[in-house]
Amino acid sequence: MKRKMRVLASIFALTLALSSLAACGDSTKKEANPPTPSDTGSKTNVSADAKDTITALLPPVSSEYQNNFPQMEKDFNALYPNLTLKIEPASWEDMTQKLDTQVNAGSPPDIAFIGSDGISKYMQQDMLMDITDTATKEMVEDYDKVPLEYMKNGTGLYGFPAYMEIHALGGNREFLEKAGIDWKKVQKEGWTFDEFREAIKKGVVSEGGKTSRYGFVFATAGVTSKDYLGILIKNAGMPSPFTSDLKYAYTSKNFLEVLKDIRAMIDDGSMPKELSSIDAGKRWNMFLTGQTMITGKGLATFENSANKNNAKIEANDGSAVKGSIKVQYTVLPVPTFAGEKMQASAAVDGYVTFRGKKEPTAEHKANVVKAAYFLASGKVAASTNNDLFVAHITASGKKAAESMPVTRDEFNKAAVETMLAQAAPARPDIPTDLGAKAIKLEDEVIVPKLQALISGEMTPDAMYEAVKTAAIQTFGEDGVVK
């Protein structure tokens, strides 16, 4: 009995040890075997009609997006009977971590849905797949030119865009009107910082030294402060961290002007002094509960969220945001600074194409392009973009959307279209290493100093000097704007 127990214990122990080894299998070895539908992302030699599987890692782009995955897989297979689209769903929280892990292990999915600003990050790892020579003329011509440019780096094209979204501001229409703000004029013509500053001062409601409503609240906790500065400086003549002659732009005097204005809005009492701790969820709650007149950043889909909450309030539904009031969400442009023209901050997200450790075959590459185009155009793009209230950027998507009615505020729709026409252009000419240096400078110097500026622990001049010094250290005296 004693011996049997020992043998049994040994078997259990061995199983434990072997099961931990199972995770260490080398997926690249699969490439020596014939391709099968489960052979994810196989980079084997396959003919044009041979069976192949394309893998895609996709987050919940819209509320209905992930529910449509089985139908999307079925539709793709009906279109290309020899191809299988295998979609791996991921939450927004897990998306970056999952993708980063797979990229660094050398086995990324064929397609991943990410922001176009992530392209330079994965370019550094040499793990992106250039589809310039594989994307057909019809595919390329289906897209609006500006968003497609965002999917490029240098001369390479690294996927297809899904949408181009404007990062704007959002106002409570009732409060705007009470404050005497001609929001229709602002939507059409924009506003300067001085006009905006006066407007948000009028939106403040205080009693007994306590503020019950602020004029403007923007999420700035942690990394969201990057969005705040990024959106503002585009309208201060700096649409990109680099000028057209590749000099670092955030050392210009306009940058200092924006910093001074950021501080002025807090010192005026138009923004909370605790702004540095207000995250995206908190400021949206403040907007819906009437604690702020204007919020940022504002996305088109927020109109949809506000409408849904209004419906819940009307239906006396307990799942409405606690303490919320009915809000008519109004799209507003970001003010301009230092006399510069309006250049809306655009976010282009899309289906980026990756490669594995081994060079993909021409056939597999063509199949990945087919899958990426299928996801980023036509019916799939139309229904996803409608869910998000964002503009369609493909001719095929626009056509498919004709049969999908969307209830949207006409003024907001027109305001977004005006801003789309003024969107900051893509900068595929910025070399990857220069872009990576700018991102690090932003993360290690600009964002921390901005947090200190917003908290009132640093002056705009001190922050400007700190950024300038770090920029000169990084790019050299001649590599920055003077």
Added chain:
Amino acid sequence: MTQLAKPIKRRRIKGDGAWGYAFIAVALVIFAMFTAYPVVSAFIISFQKYKPLGSTFVGFDNYIVTFKDALFWKSVVNTVVYTLLTVPVGLFISFAVAIMILPLRKKLQTTFKAVYYLPAVASGVALSVVWLWIYDPLPSGIFNQLLNFFGISNQNWLGSSATAMFSLVLMAWLSSHGTSIIIYLAALLGIDDSYYEAAELDGASFMKKLWYIVIPCLKPTTLFLLVTGVIGSFQVFQNAYLMTGGGPDNATTMVGLLIFNNAFKYFEFGKAAAQSLILAAIIAGIALAQFKFLGNDVEY
């Protein structure tokens, strides 16, 4: 030959030593895979510029860059400050709670042990969300309501460099004592009653018994908790990552967070590996110093 071979084979199967080696082998394989291999791998990567398609050897560049990096040294200082504030106070709180629980009836003692251990079972992310709610910077925040009650204006707990580090320290003080309390309680129960009886005969007060019996008898336990506490504190990552992201102005950037950022945000695995090994060396140095200066008269 056959006759000679047989007894050897039998001895191998029947010998307790062989079974011992078999069982150790499992732990050894797991240790080799999940501890030794990553350490060796990190050592190699620390001399490379890592890329999935092929890394390049860069010599000591990653170490030189790290030693010249002001943010690295700032994060080391932050980590030391955090450790100095959390570990000794944390140990004192655990010890005090264990002393208070000790005289209670067994059922009540178990209840308290379970209550204090509960945060260790809860997910760190869930705890952080609760603490973020407590530290809400607006006047409606829990702590701010408490301050307002005493006529003090609301504080930007995590958003100001004056309070951000203290907020993380306070969070550590008020949670994660479960393991230490249980270890201290086990050690307290291990002290022979005859010591207390003799002290009582001599008319010793509670404080005298604490000073001359309890504290000396618990010295090995305290040393163990101190060493493991310092090691754990130097590796702190989760609190800063979830609560402050290292801000404001890097006031709460710890070495662990910096390593994470370099590896997974910027894909600078070589630099991150070099920083990890420097951190390991710092921790090893401190642990050795603790054993040398505090462990001389400890008997196990």
